[in-house]
Amino acid sequence: MERIYLDYAATTPCDPRVSEAMQPYFFEKFGNPSSIHSFGQEAKKGIEDAREITSGFLGAKPEEIVFTSGGTESNNSAIKGVAYALNSKGNHIVTSSIEHHAVTEPAKFLEKHGFKVTFVKVDKYGLVDPQDIKKAITDKTILISVMHANNEIGTIEPISEIGRIAREKDIYFHTDAVQTVGHIPVDVNELGVDLLSLSAHKFYGPKGVGALYIRKGTRLERFLHGGGQERSRRGSTHNTPGIVGMGRALELCKEKMREEAQFQTRLRDRLIKELPEKIPDIYLNGHPQKRLPNNVNFSIKYIEGESILLNLDMLGIAASTGSACTSESLEPSQVLLAIGLSHEIAHGSLRLTLGRWTKEEDIDYLLEHLPAIVQNLRAMSPLYEKK
Numbered sequence: 555m556e557r558i559y560l561d562y563a564a565t566t567p568c569d570p571r572v573s574e575a576m577q578p579y580f581f582e583k584f585g586n587p588s589s590i591h592s593f594g595q596e597a598k599k600g601i602e603d604a605r606e607i608t609s610g611f612l613g614a615k616p617e618e619i620v621f622t623s624g625g626t627e628s629n630n631s632a633i634k635g636v637a638y639a640l641n642s643k644g645n646h647i648v649t650s651s652i653e654h655h656a657v658t659e660p661a662k663f664l665e666k667h668g669f670k671v672t673f674v675k676v677d678k679y680g681l682v683d684p685q686d687i688k689k690a691i692t693d694k695t696i697l698i699s700v701m702h703a704n705n706e707i708g709t710i711e712p713i714s715e716i717g718r719i720a721r722e723k724d725i726y727f728h729t730d731a732v733q734t735v736g737h738i739p740v741d742v743n744e745l746g747v748d749l750l751s752l753s754a755h756k757f758y759g760p761k762g763v764g765a766l767y768i769r770k771g772t773r774l775e776r777f778l779h780g781g782g783q784e785r786s787r788r789g790s791t792h793n794t795p796g797i798v799g800m801g802r803a804l805e806l807c808k809e810k811m812r813e814e815a816q817f818q819t820r821l822r823d824r825l826i827k828e829l830p831e832k833i834p835d836i837y838l839n840g841h842p843q844k845r846l847p848n849n850v851n852f853s854i855k856y857i858e859g860e861s862i863l864l865n866l867d868m869l870g871i872a873a874s875t876g877s878a879c880t881s882e883s884l885e886p887s888q889v890l891l892a893i894g895l896s897h898e899i900a901h902g903s904l905r906l907t908l909g910r911w912t913k914e915e916d917i918d919y920l921l922e923h924l925p926a927i928v929q930n931l932r933a934m935s936p937l938y939e940k941k
C-alpha cells in the first residue's frame with residue numbers, strides 16, 4: 555500500500571539533497587570545528603557557511619545566530635536566558651495562551667521561581683490582539699513571547715504589530731517561528747523581534763538541530779555553561795553535519811518557498827471548501843485566511859479524533875489530532891480550549907498538514923475516503939445517537 559503523509563507540522567522528511575550535503579561531514583570532514591588544524595578548519599568552514607545562509611535567510615547578521623539542538627532548546631534558552639539576565643530589572647513575562655509546550659513549560663517553570671507570567675487570551679480564530687499584549691505590560695515586564703504561527707490550528711499572529719509595541723515600551727520580544735521558517739517569509743526586522751527560534755526538522759532538514767536569532771545587544775544568560783563555542787553562549791562541540799544540513803535546507807526553501815506555498819494553499823483551500831460539502835457538522839479551526847499555507851484543522855462533531863486517525867492509518871494516511879490524548883491523560887488540546895471549543899468538541903479534531911511531497915492525488919484520495927470513515931464512526935457513536 556502506498557502511504558500518504560499529511561503530518562508535516564509534526565516533522566518533515568529530510569530532503570535527500572540535504573542528507574547529501576551532510577554526508578562529507580561524518581567521515582572526511584569530521585574534525586572538531588574548534589581545532590586549529592585543517593580538519594578543524596574545514597568543519598568550521600561548513601558551520602560558518604551555514605551561519606551566513608541562516609542569517610541571510612532571516613535578514614539578520616551572521617553573529618546574531620546561535621546554533622542549538624532545535625526549537626525546544628531555542629525557546630528555553632530565549633525565555634530562561636532573558637529571565638535570568640534581567641532578573642534585577644523585572645520579573646514579569648507576557649505570552650499567549652496558545653503557545654507550544656516549549657514556551658509554556660519554561661514559563662511555568664519560571665513561575666515557580668519568583669517570576670510572574672501573563673497568558674494573554676486569543677479570539678475564536680486563535681488570534682492574539684496586540685492591544686491585549688499592550689495592556690498586559692507592567693513596569694516589571696522584561697519579555698514578550700508570542701509564536702509566529704500556531705502548530706495546531708495554523709493561525710498566523712500579528713507579530714509586526716506586537717513588535718512595534720515591544721519596541722515602543724523597550725521590552726525584549728521573542729517569537730517561536732518553528733512553524734513559519736522555510737514556509738512563509740520571515741524577516742527579523744520586518745517582524746520587529748529581538749529573539750527568534752527555528753528548527754531544521756520542520757523545513758526538510760535533519761532532526762536535533764535549530765537556531766536562535768539574538769539581536770545584537772540583547773542581554774541573555776548562557777544556554778549551556780561549558781566551552782567557548784558560539785561566542786561562549788553555548789558550550790558543546792558543534793553538530794557539524796546537522797548545522798550544514800540546516801543551511802542546505804534553507805537554501806532549498808529559499809529557491810522553492812513561494813511556489814510551494816502557492817501549491818499548498820490551493821490544496822489547503824480545496825480541503826477547506828470540499829470537506830464541509832461532503833461531511834455534515836464539521837468546522838474549520840483557526841483563521842480562514844491568516845493561516846499557514848499547509849495547515850487545515852477541523853472539528854468533527856460526535857466522534858473522537860483518535861478513532862479517525864486509526865481509520866485513516868489503515869488506509870495508509872498519516873494525520874494528527876489537536877488533542878494530546880495519550881494513554882495516561884484524556885486532556886484535550888489547550889489550544890482548542892483556548893479558542894473556545896468545549897471539551898467534547900475539542901476531542902474530535904483532525905489536523906492535516908501538507909508539504910514538499912504532497913500530491914494533488916493525495917488530497918483526492920483523502921477526500922474520497924474520509925467522509926465514509928466519519929459516517930461509520932458516527933453510526934457507532936453514542937454522542938451521535940443523542941443528537
Ligand SMILES: *Cc1c(COP(=O)(O)O)cnc(C)c1O
Binds near residue numbers: 654753754755762
Ligand atoms: C516542533 C515545534 C517546536 C519544537 O521544536 P523541536 O525542534 O522539535 O524541539 C516548538 N515550537 C513549535 C511551534 C513547533 O511546531
